[in-house]
Amino acid sequence: MAVKSSGCFGPGVQSSEDMNPAVRELVKQLSLGKAVATDGEGDTGGPIDHIARVYEVARNALEYRAEHLVRRAAIERILKRQLVFESDTRRLSESLLLELKWAKYVTWESSRPAVVEEIKKIFDKYFVQLKSPAVDREWLVGLISAEIEEYLNPSKDYYKFTNFAFHCLKKALVSQGLANFDLILYTAIDKIYSQSDNQQLAYHLFRLISNQSGKSDHKVTDQILAETYNHTRQAINSPQLNRVAVAVRKLVGPLVLVRDIYFSGPEEFAQIINDEKMFKERAGQVLAGQLALLRGRMSTAGMRSLIYVFLTKMLFALILEIPVDRWIRGEVAWGTLAVNTLFPVGLMWSLTANIKLPDTRNQERLVLKAWEVVSRDDLSWVGGEQVHLLGETLNLKTKIFYTVYMVLGMAVFAGITVTLVRSGFSLVSSVIFLFFVTVVSFFAYRIRQTAKIYTVKSGRGLGSSLGDMLMLPIVTVGSWLSRGVAKLNFLVFVFDFVLEAPFKMILRVMDNWFDFLSRKKDEVVG
Structure with missing residues (x-):
């Protein structure tokens, strides 16, 4: 593409019409710094927060996971435990946010009613399927945790770059003899370029399949979930995934730099x-x-x-x-x-x-x-x-x-x-x-x-x-x-199935006690 050097554009300046169409489409989708959600100011918290945070640090040391995936994994772990005892989606949302705040995965501002309501909507969307014996419950909880994580993430633009990378690499790579190439390529890009784990991949595929079917991802059907499950398993178990991933890793550097430039300003x-x-x-x-x-x-x-x-x-x-x-x-x-x-x-x-x-x-x-x-x-x-x-x-x-x-x-x-x-x-x-x-x-x-x-x-x-x-x-x-x-992993079993439930119950009692003391102190002071 020629760079404009005359007319209304100065040297080295190009018209947006001359830009890569994939970049033009990306710019339309990005917030460009406008109305970007933030997670509020940090809070030092009280003794409950410090105890919960120490527990989370110890628990996270038992699994090797990239730093940006730790909160999603914590959400999944909390949900697996809470879903055993709780069926009311509002109480489930409030309990999840409370535990995330204790461990400083979110700030205290995230407890506002609007956030609770949005997470409740996510639970409501999947609750029928969670009770269905036809659905892999563990897989679905992982998918739900990925959607909640993406909602809580203040950077709403990050995963919009995945489709941009897919468009660029789809033109650059030619498949010869590879079945389901688009699915495998998208999976490789999501895991390498976007650094998603399997649960996040499942949610991203669910969103794509929902959009392609003409239905909003706010409406969950057994058919869409079954299709998402099959596509996810087919992709991550494909013997060709590593081969495509190698090619993606070799080419993805410039695309990563473009994304880094965006988030720098x-x-x-x-x-x-x-x-x-x-x-x-x-x-x-x-x-x-x-x-x-x-x-x-x-x-x-x-x-x-x-x-x-x-x-x-x-x-x-x-x-x-x-x-x-x-x-x-x-x-x-x-x-x-x-x-x-x-x-x-x-x-x-x-x-x-x-x-x-x-x-x-x-x-x-x-x-x-x-x-x-x-x-x-x-x-x-x-x-x-x-x-x-x-x-x-x-x-x-x-x-x-x-x-x-x-x-x-x-x-x-x-x-x-x-x-x-x-x-x-x-x-x-x-x-x-x-x-x-x-x-x-x-x-x-x-x-x-x-x-x-x-x-x-x-x-x-x-x-x-x-x-x-x-x-x-x-x-x-x-x-x-x-x-x-x-x-x-024996220690993970001990933490998740022996220690965590009674530990969190003790923290909840302590939290209620400290709230009671705080209210009484305010009443005395007047």
Whole structure:
């Protein structure tokens, strides 16, 4: 697209008609800083709030979850418990908001009647289906929690960028032999670009299906819910999802930067995207700020991963290792115990400490591509041509590669095991060591992937290829173990099904008591 240099537009300034149509449509939907809902001023709270917050911090340490997903998960957890005892939607709404305020997930201003009424409407919308045996109740509660979270989120514009990204990537990616490509592509974008979890994905699909069916998402039918459930399961269980997600992750950087620019100054966004010089200056500033924040986020993610692994897996494994060593050897091998305790910490640090963020040249390329996304209705931002996604064919070459990969994986684990045994590790200690190494490596790999979100294209040298060749089997096993063992989280069971209900009842009694004392004090003072 040509940039206007004469007429009513100055140098580097373009008409909105010349803009990427997807951006024009996005601008129409955005609030642009007008009437954006806020969550009110913070409140220091009383003793109940502090006790509840400490409990939530301890509970959240038992699950590895991105920070922006913590409140949604808390809403789901609270709803699962409250729905057992409560059927009145107004009392359910009030109780939910009260617990969220205790834990400082929302401010005290969010208790105003209008908020209670809106959340009540959400419950009313789904209440018939919640009682239906034909509906997966756990899945539906997750969907409801995602809708409530989105309502409580002061940033109403965030998920409007998902459709924008889908439009851009749908033109850039071509499917060959991939069934249900649009569904899988939308899922990959929602999970990578919008960083949604499965519950939020289900709600977003529900909203899309409701709109496409001509019915408002305020009207829930069994048919729409069943269709949403089937589409959600089909998408997240698709063997092609990871393949599409890889392609999305490689291309999504410029789209992330466009979104970051908007949230750096929503009221200026419409003006910025019409001026190349202004856009690139703002993009450079925003990108520098995001990269500075990214380093801190990676350190925090690494620490939270270690705490999660220690509390939910390492602690019980080490408790198991001590009596087994006494039974087999007659004594505790403190050396191997120390290695199994300290090595995962060192491994996480070594894998995350040397993560390279995009250099100056890469940043300049990203800014240019972000401008091309905004200003041109073509594929210049992805190199000028579409990216073809091929369905995997199990030909002779692929079979050979899979065989080599399997042999390599067995060789890597065999080599580690032999080294451990020769170093004095028992079989149990070796298994525990391998378990820690694989799980920690998987979490470290996920953190490293986060650092690549602003990378236009990462080079691959010989050292990188050799490292990937050795680490890939370890990361693959770690991924499988982290998903499987997460279902056997004993401490989560203790917190959710043993401690939380009586704990919250005690907090409610204390809260009522303090309210009573406060009223009496006001009456005495007059």
